[in-house]
Amino acid sequence: MKARFSTVLFAVYSVFVVASLVFGFQPGKDIGNNFLAFTLSMLKILPGAFILIGLFQVWVSRKRVEKHLGEESSFLGFLWVLLLAGTTVGGLYIAFPVAYALYEKGARIQVVLAYLGFAAVSRIPMMIFEASFMGVKFTFVRLAVSIPLVVVSAVILGRYLKASNWKMTSPQ
Amino acid sequence: MIFYGVVLVLLLLSFFSDRKKTLKALKIAWKRFTGILPAFVLMLVLVSISLYLLPHELVMKYLGEEDISRGMVIAMLAGSLTLMPGFIVFPLCGILREQGVPYMVLSAFTTTLMMVGVLTLPVEKQYFGIKTALVRNGAGLIIAVIVAVVTGLVFSEVVL
Structure with a gap:
């Protein structure tokens, strides 16, 4: 339909x-x-991004993702996805399938949401561009404020979604 | 392009370690790509129409609004309703800055552009469901306001 x-x-x-x-x-x-x-x-960008997602699916074990990004993962999980987001190319539309792949492999929803937020605000190639046109101070303020807020909002939203019995939809 | 260099190196590494796994990875890539394609096409249709209704020059003209709070509202609306790659946005914002548009307005614009995506909703909804998509975008809007206000304070464009 x-x-x-x-x-x-x-x-x-x-x-x-x-x-x-x-x-x-x-x-x-x-x-x-x-x-x-x-x-x-x-x-x-899309074909390359999906090839990386495919390689991720076959080479990275669910156990490893669960350990670092899953329900039992520590605060370090947020740091890992911040690093991953820094190297994400393209825009949010590339981050969605990547985030979904992480979730499927056992990353907890808070970490997945944080990844999406980080991928929006802290992609390194974009920031270099930003700082050179807007000044380092502008970029620094934006990052210093948005990164903690992304974590806070991801934690709150994650709890809210879990409490309301939410389920991830499958793209297929 | 560095990105495809990395993809190629990883693909070759994978291929020489395990051909079967690599083929499976490519199959997964293809299946996912074609699976999400309809949502991407819908997004592209929306983008092409929005770009016609709100061309870059027009957005930039509106951002130059004299009144700072009106400028903020326009900036956030424009940031949420358009899609612009960084290599276009920041040079344009740099020009606006030289014309005297406050950092606060530019920050509201770029942050919503990054975090809030009405045009990408078809794709986001397909992966995470409409509820999560709306809540996440709502949070992005709030974060953008806070980021912009702090930027305004730091650059002494507004005072508490």
């Missing part, structure tokens, strides 16, 4: 873009160009 909805939506969208090309409707042409440009820039 839901899959059908997005198929219909995409069909309508495609017809609109193609019709715009044929009849020279500028807004539709612009939207089509935006779609192509973003698809191309995403396709540069």
Whole structure:
């Protein structure tokens, strides 16, 4: 049902873009160009990211993930995912499948949520860019405030989700 | 690109250690990629429309709003509703900074851009469910406000 909805939506969208090309409707042409440009820039990263996720799935044991990031893991778990997030490429849309892979291997929800937050605010390549245009002070303040808040919010949200009997949905 | 260099090295290492495992990894990669593809396509449709309605130049113009609290609200809305890669955002913010746009407004914009994603909701929802996605984005919005206010205080743009 839901899959059908997005198929219909995409069909309508495609017809609109193609019709715009044929009849020279500028807004539709612009939207089509935006779609192509973003698809191309995403396709540069997605295949590599999914290959890494596949390698992670076969090489890293569930036991190891559980030990460092699972229910029994210490505060160090947050540090590990901060490091992982620092090297995450692309945007949040890459972090979602990575976070899901961690969860599937037994990472606790607090750590998974923290990873998502860190991947948003502390990707190293992005920060180098930020600091060079906005100044080191700006970047430093942003990190110093957001990193503790990410941890706090991840812990609170994790507890809330667990208490409300939440379950992770499967993408397939 | 360094990223693909790393992917290639790891893939080769994996392949020479265990061919079967590596093939399985590639199969998993393909299955997951195609599984999430519809959600990604939906996201791209939303991005392409939002980029038309809210082009970068327009967002940047709005951020230059005189009134700082109105500027903050616009910055957070724009940050939540758009998707911009870092190599575009920060040079533009640097220009705005030189034009006198407060650090606080720029911080609200960049932090929501990083943490809150309305356009990425189709993908996020697919992995974590709509409830978690909404709660996480809500938390991101609150964090962005706090980060921006502290930035404003540090740069003496606002006083308590």
